[in-house]
Amino acid sequence: MSAFKKLVEHSQKCSRFQHLSAICGWDAASMMPAGGNQARSEAMAELSVHIHGLMTQPQLADWIADAENENLNAEQKSSLREIKRQWQQANLLPEKLVQAKSLAGSKCEHAWRTQRGENDWVGFEKNWREVVELSREEAQIRADAAGLTPYDAMLDIYEPGTSSASLDDLFSDVKTWLPGLIDQVIEKQSTEQLIAPTGHYPTDKQKALGLEVMKLLKFDFEHGRLDESVHPFCGGVPSDVRITTRYDESEFVQSLMGIVHETGHARYEQGLPKALAGTPAGEARSMGIHESQSLFFEMQVGRSDAFIAHLARMAGNQFSGPEFEQENFKKIYTRVKKDFIRVDADELTYPAHVILRYEIERDLINGNIKHTDVPELWNQKMQDYLGLSTQGNFTNGCMQDIHWTDGAFGYFPSYTLGAMYAAQFMAAMKQTVDVDQVIQSGDLTPIFSWLESNIWSKGSLLTTDELVKGATGETLNAKFFQDHLKARYL
Amino acid sequence: MSAFKKLVEHSQKCSRFQHLSAICGWDAASMMPAGGNQARSEAMAELSVHIHGLMTQPQLADWIADAENENLNAEQKSSLREIKRQWQQANLLPEKLVQAKSLAGSKCEHAWRTQRGENDWVGFEKNWREVVELSREEAQIRADAAGLTPYDAMLDIYEPGTSSASLDDLFSDVKTWLPGLIDQVIEKQSTEQLIAPTGHYPTDKQKALGLEVMKLLKFDFEHGRLDESVHPFCGGVPSDVRITTRYDESEFVQSLMGIVHETGHARYEQGLPKALAGTPAGEARSMGIHESQSLFFEMQVGRSDAFIAHLARMAGNQFSGPEFEQENFKKIYTRVKKDFIRVDADELTYPAHVILRYEIERDLINGNIKHTDVPELWNQKMQDYLGLSTQGNFTNGCMQDIHWTDGAFGYFPSYTLGAMYAAQFMAAMKQTVDVDQVIQSGDLTPIFSWLESNIWSKGSLLTTDELVKGATGETLNAKFFQDHLKARYL
Numbered sequence: 001m002s003a004f005k006k007l008v009e010h011s012q013k014c015s016r017f018q019h020l021s022a023i024c025g026w027d028a029a030s031m032m033p034a035g036g037n038q039a040r041s042e043a044m045a046e047l048s049v050h051i052h053g054l055m056t057q058p059q060l061a062d063w064i065a066d067a068e069n070e071n072l073n074a075e076q077k078s079s080l081r082e083i084k085r086q087w088q089q090a091n092l093l094p095e096k097l098v099q100a101k102s103l104a105g106s107k108c109e110h111a112w113r114t115q116r117g118e119n120d121w122v123g124f125e126k127n128w129r130e131v132v133e134l135s136r137e138e139a140q141i142r143a144d145a146a147g148l149t150p151y152d153a154m155l156d157i158y159e160p161g162t163s164s165a166s167l168d169d170l171f172s173d174v175k176t177w178l179p180g181l182i183d184q185v186i187e188k189q190s191t192e193q194l195i196a197p198t199g200h201y202p203t204d205k206q207k208a209l210g211l212e213v214m215k216l217l218k219f220d221f222e223h224g225r226l227d228e229s230v231h232p233f234c235g236g237v238p239s240d241v242r243i244t245t246r247y248d249e250s251e252f253v254q255s256l257m258g259i260v261h262e263t264g265h266a267r268y269e270q271g272l273p274k275a276l277a278g279t280p281a282g283e284a285r286s287m288g289i290h291e292s293q294s295l296f297f298e299m300q301v302g303r304s305d306a307f308i309a310h311l312a313r314m315a316g317n318q319f320s321g322p323e324f325e326q327e328n329f330k331k332i333y334t335r336v337k338k339d340f341i342r343v344d345a346d347e348l349t350y351p352a353h354v355i356l357r358y359e360i361e362r363d364l365i366n367g368n369i370k371h372t373d374v375p376e377l378w379n380q381k382m383q384d385y386l387g388l389s390t391q392g393n394f395t396n397g398c399m400q401d402i403h404w405t406d407g408a409f410g411y412f413p414s415y416t417l418g419a420m421y422a423a424q425f426m427a428a429m430k431q432t433v434d435v436d437q438v439i440q441s442g443d444l445t446p447i448f449s450w451l452e453s454n455i456w457s458k459g460s461l462l463t464t465d466e467l468v469k470g471a472t473g474e475t476l477n478a479k480f481f482q483d484h485l486k487a488r489y490l
Numbered sequence: 491m492s493a494f495k496k497l498v499e500h501s502q503k504c505s506r507f508q509h510l511s512a513i514c515g516w517d518a519a520s521m522m523p524a525g526g527n528q529a530r531s532e533a534m535a536e537l538s539v540h541i542h543g544l545m546t547q548p549q550l551a552d553w554i555a556d557a558e559n560e561n562l563n564a565e566q567k568s569s570l571r572e573i574k575r576q577w578q579q580a581n582l583l584p585e586k587l588v589q590a591k592s593l594a595g596s597k598c599e600h601a602w603r604t605q606r607g608e609n610d611w612v613g614f615e616k617n618w619r620e621v622v623e624l625s626r627e628e629a630q631i632r633a634d635a636a637g638l639t640p641y642d643a644m645l646d647i648y649e650p651g652t653s654s655a656s657l658d659d660l661f662s663d664v665k666t667w668l669p670g671l672i673d674q675v676i677e678k679q680s681t682e683q684l685i686a687p688t689g690h691y692p693t694d695k696q697k698a699l700g701l702e703v704m705k706l707l708k709f710d711f712e713h714g715r716l717d718e719s720v721h722p723f724c725g726g727v728p729s730d731v732r733i734t735t736r737y738d739e740s741e742f743v744q745s746l747m748g749i750v751h752e753t754g755h756a757r758y759e760q761g762l763p764k765a766l767a768g769t770p771a772g773e774a775r776s777m778g779i780h781e782s783q784s785l786f787f788e789m790q791v792g793r794s795d796a797f798i799a800h801l802a803r804m805a806g807n808q809f810s811g812p813e814f815e816q817e818n819f820k821k822i823y824t825r826v827k828k829d830f831i832r833v834d835a836d837e838l839t840y841p842a843h844v845i846l847r848y849e850i851e852r853d854l855i856n857g858n859i860k861h862t863d864v865p866e867l868w869n870q871k872m873q874d875y876l877g878l879s880t881q882g883n884f885t886n887g888c889m890q891d892i893h894w895t896d897g898a899f900g901y902f903p904s905y906t907l908g909a910m911y912a913a914q915f916m917a918a919m920k921q922t923v924d925v926d927q928v929i930q931s932g933d934l935t936p937i938f939s940w941l942e943s944n945i946w947s948k949g950s951l952l953t954t955d956e957l958v959k960g961a962t963g964e965t966l967n968a969k970f971f972q973d974h975l976k977a978r979y980l
Contacts, residue, residue, distance in 0.1 A: 016536035019529060020510050027513055031521075035712035036730030039509060039767070046506035050540070222525035240526030277529070 003066035004076060007083050010060065012278035017051050019237045026235040026242040030227040052098075055090035075281075078461040082280035089157065092145055093138060101134040105406030112405045121375060121394040128405070132364065132371040135407040139365050151365040154410030158287040159417060161464050164362050167413055170420075170478050171355045177482060179385060182348055185336045185489040194331040195323045203247040205318040210245060210259040212314050217263045217297065218448055219243075220270050232258050234265035234294075238277060241266040252319070253332055256311065257298055264297030265290060267448065271456030282459045285467055287411065291418025292425065293455065299347050299419065300426040301447065303333050303488070306439035336489065338386040340396035347419070348489055352385040354416040357401070361409045374398050421468060423481040425455070428472035493556035494566060497573050500550065502768035507541050509727045516725040516732040520717040542588075545580035565771075568951040572770035579647065582635055583628060591624040595896030602895045611865060611884040618895070622854065622861040625897040629855050641855040644900030648777040649907060651954050654852050657903055660910075660968050661845045667972060669875060672838055675826045675979040684821040685813045693737040695808040700735060700749040702804050707753045707787065708938055709733075710760050722748050724755035724784075728767060731756040742809070743822055746801065747788055754787025755780060757938065761946030772949045775957055777901065781908025782915065783945065789837050789909065790916040791937065793823050793978070796929035826979065828876040830886035837909070838979055842875040844906040847891070851899045864888050911958060913971040915945070918962035 021044065028040055064084050072080060108127035115124045135154075142153030152163050210226060219226075224241035236242035243262035245255045268284060276282030284290045301307050312326040322328060336346050342353035360377050363369045369377065378398040379390045390397030403411050429435060433446045454471035465475045511534065518530055554574050562570060598617035605614045625644075632643035642653050700716060709716075714731035726732035733752035735745045758774055766772030774780045791797050802816040812818060826836050832843040850867050853859045859867065868888040869880045880887030893901050919925060923936045944961035955965045 013536060016533040017540075019533040020514055020537060023514050023517055023530075024510055027517060031715065032730060033712050033715055035710070036727070039727060039729040040513075043506040043509040046503060047510060050507075220525070222523050225521065225523060237526070237529060239529040240522060 002070055003063040004070050004072060004080060007060070007063050007067055007080070008279055010054070010057075010063075011083060011086075011280060014051060014054050015278035017047060017054070021047050021051070022235055022237050023240075023242075026227075026244075029231070029233065029235070030229040030242070030244050052090065052095075055087065060087055075461060079276065079279055079281035082283075082460045085160070086280045088145070093141060097134065097137060097141070101131070101138060101407055104130040104134055109402065109405040112399065112402070116395055116399045119393070119395045119399075121399065124394070124399055125372065129371055131405065131407045135409050136365060136367065138407070139409070149366055151362045151410065154365055155413065156410075158411050158414050159464070160286060162288070162413070162417070166476075167358060167362075170476070171351075171358060171416075173478060174351055174355065174416075174482075175385070178348075178351060181485060181489070182336060182338065182352070182386075185348060186338070188490070189331075189336060192331055194335060195325075195328050196332070197251045197253060197321075197323045199319070199321055199323070201249055201252045201319060203249060206247050206249075206252055206255055209252070209256060209314055209318045212317070213256065213259055213311065214263050216310060216314075216442070216444065217260065217267065217301075218444065219263050219266055223270055224266055226259070232262060234262045234269065236269075238269045238272045238274075238282075241269045252315070256315070257302060257333065260302040261294045261298040264294035267297070267451070268293040268456055271448075271452045273457050273459045273461075276459050276461075281461050285455075285458070285460050285462070286464055287414035288417035288421060289455070289464060289467065291414050292421035293418075293451070295418050296422040296425055296451070300422050300484075301435075301439065301444070303330075303347070304436065304439055305330065306436050308333065310439070310442065334488065338388060340382075340388060340390065340393070341400055343401075348485060349386060351416045351419065354412050356381040356385055357412040360398075361404070361412065365409050417476070420476060420478050420481040423484040424468065424472050424477060425451070426484070427480045428454075492560055493553040494560050494562060494570060497550070497553050497557055497570070498769055500544070500547075500553075501573055501576075501770060504541060504544050505768035507537060507544070511537050511541070512725055512727050513730075513732075516717075516734075519721070519723065519725070520719040520732070520734050542580065545577065550577055565951060569766065569769055569771035572773075572950045575650070576770045578635070582632060584631075587624065587627060587631070591621070591628060591897055594620040594624055599892065599895040602889065602892070606885055606889045609883070609885045609889075611889065614884070614889055615862065619861055621895065621897045625899050626855060626857065628897070629899070639856055641852045641900065644855055645903065646900075648901050648904050649954070650776060652778070652903070652907070656966075657848060657852075660966070661841075661848060661906075663968060664841055664845065664906075664972075665875070668838075668841060671975060671979070672826060672828065672842070672876075675838060676828070678980070679821075679826060682821055684825060685815075685818050686822070687741045687743060687811075687813045689809070689811055689813070691739055691742045691809060693739060696737050696739075696742055696745055699742070699746060699804055699808045702807070703746065703749055703801065704753050706800060706804075706932070706934065707750065707757065707791075708934065709753050709756055713760055714756055716749070722752060724752045724759065726759075728759045728762045728764075728772075731759045742805070746805075747792060747823065750792040751784045751788040754784035757787070757941070758783040758946050761938075761942045763947050763949045763951075766949050766951075771951050775945075775948070775950050775952070776954055777904035778907035778911060779945070779954060779957065781904050782911035783908075783941070785908050786912040786915060786941070790912050790974075791925075791929065791934070793820075793837070794926065794929055795820065796926050798823065799930070800932065824978065828878060830872075830878060830880065830883070831890055833891075838975060839876060841906045841909065844902050846871040846875055847902040850888075851894070851902065855899050907966070910966060910968050910971040913974040914958065914962050914967060915941070916974065917970045918944075 024040065024044060028037070028044070032040060064080070064087060067080050104127070108124075108131045111127055112124060136150065139150035139154050142148070142156070143150040146153050146156060148156065149164065155162050155164065207226070214226060223239050224236065224243065227242065227244050228246060229244035230246060232243075232245045234241065234243045243259070243266050245258045245262065247255050268290060272284065273282050308330045309326050312324055312329045315324045315329070323332070334346070336348045338349060339345065342350065345353050356378065359381065360369070360374055364371060364374065375390070375394060375398050382388045382390050382397070426435070429447065429450050433450055435447060438444060438446050455467065458467055458470075462470060469475050514530065514534060518527070518534075522530060554570070554577060557570050594617070598614075598621045601617055602614060626640065629640035629644050632638070632646070633640045636643050636646060638646065639654065645652050645654065697716070704711075704716060713729050714726065714733065717732065717734050718736060719734035720736060722733075722735045724731065724733045733749070733756050735748050735752065737745050758780060762774065763772050798820045799816050802814055802819045805814045805819070813822070824836070826838045828839060829835065832840070835843050846868065849871065850859070850864055854861060854864065865880070865884060865888050872878045872880050872887070916925070919937065919940045923940055925937060928934060928936050945957065948957055948960075952960060959965050
């Protein structure tokens, strides 16, 4: 058997255990009763150790070296590149550091769940200090191995190929026009009347509505399901994608568009190349590209006039009231507001939240600032970008997100990269697909066919730059995002 | 570290992987969309191979030998006995035979799913021949190792310590009185008017009723849940027990009592000794004892007058109609009828179905009959025990059960042993607990406390005989079952 073949079979073996991890992880978030947590955590930890053991088996180094000398076709070469990348990621860090970071992260995150509500920065800082230290240690090891700066080495986990140099360029441009655009739009919307939802929206009706929207978006129910969890997510495996939402019976806005968002993630997973299933090349390209698909569904398609019309019509099958009028629906889903919380932010202010976090975590991981500097920097930047003070307000300031509690530094830029990619994909798609007409028709197949052939079916065979260039004719260009925002909001 | 300690830690490690298998198995039966099956089957098979690998690691033989020379207390000795038993079971069979039987069984079972409906004995026989041959081979290997007859060695998998000699005694006694009793009861019931359910009973109401009954039975919802599956079962792990039922909107009878049955299984699992969790001694004693708990709930408690009164009252919260009158409820749940199908059989005719299967599978595995003799033997015994002919009727004859399709010979007796143990436990309980009054009161705690201290908390620390003797003062005595049936049905 060729070394390449051995590597492929080994990847498939690992992916079978990851399958079990994904399903049991979904179960823990959406099905498991509280009392099952202790034994489940132990079982999941045992599985993690086993998977890590598989991914660090000593013979893999030889197989990779041998495979690099084998006569491989282009697809196999891409596959080998991704296998090697995952192998490097798994073997880079000393076991001791992985365990120490995992422990410190769990401790910090667990305490944060109560500290955040109590605005307890002092308590949080004590735990977080260790997470930051260990994350810097991790970043330095990654940086030394990759010849990158520490923060760029962390970025590489989530968004391979992206550097802070390119993000600096991208975001400094955004900062020149975004604050002004936000002000302009808020001014424009200030005279618009919006009817906010104030009724009672029963869960079963919201669920029926969500399922109908998923059908419109051609979610494949033979290979996935919709359930509930406290924090909505897209999990499972490509052959069985599990998306979740959370229903609030006092409103429908979040759950409904949340389902559209997660369906975007899900269709990407469902559309990954089946022939490469179980190998790294068959997986989603990156966090940013994953987010581009959920945001393509949520922002590019989901908030278009034509789709809003479908949503209003479908909502009318379950509910009635003036808040469900199409024009009002559109206002609800395009209302811009400067506010503190990223996860509740609208399409326009969202990038400001991300840029703020990016700038802070970049300097923190590169050792240019101390973790105790973060609250004041947060406050300054919130004032600069959104005109809001978080002085003394940690709950709605630097303690609002879960990401940093367990050291996921480098993740935040993916959100805005995703929004930018989504806008660029839509602009390219519109050159060959009459998108508005297609959405109006109620059969969105041409849209999905474009995404499938240009994005989904590529898995990780291409680099992100190659993928984006192949789909749109150029690499990331934030102009499309800016144009999209202006067209929608001005 | 002592060898015993090493064995305990090894058992816990295995049990963590078995935890993942149990949850993903539950998911496959109750949640997974059809398209997820292929990848799931591969993941589950990979996990099985891994668990088998762990359970057959070569150092275990040494550890067991060493542990047997260590200074262990009584509980540790019992624990070691069970660890050794599981180790022997896992190491007894050559890998090749396990795989061949698994393949032949899957093939036979898969084809059987359509062959049964088509009454296709000829097609079935072709696949089943190999299953029987491989099962005989398995039984012979087990027999040689244990110094037992082939069939007794198979019995030992499900019901350690039970022999066909004792079953022959037990069942030949039952055969002296059961057919007459059945006739007598049918004669008695022939003049009773019963109002069968003919309405529409929506799933959500049946589910609400089922959950209310589970609360009455003190199912621990912090450590378990109720869901739906085609074939109801009790799965999951002791800290998170998953029971399922199947709703038929044209009747409520099966689902309702099915939930009572599975809750019995579940409370046994939930009540197993937590200090021994993850070790063989912390597991349920045997299939027969497990069934004794589900049948204790379903038959001893569930069909008592006092409990039927609760069921009728609770059903009245969801439904109305004459079929829900207490007296009619009782008639529904105690109606005796000679019929073909074991899984639909009533409490009184059920043992006849089991004895028939026992006698056939015993002679088949011991090589005294050929597999092609089975249809005619089935027909003869059905005529003898229940007065029904299955001549040419394979669908409702020897092809009705799934057990033999994949070679689970030796399992059937557990059902009737369970019914007998349940009756004996109830008789013993009644010496200290005023059971009828307790059920009437609506707080069944004294019943559960008895079961918990006498059965559940013992796990597998005692042998079945020790367990039954400790709980009731004597080993299995079928007289209690006979007395129970006479008291209820005459």
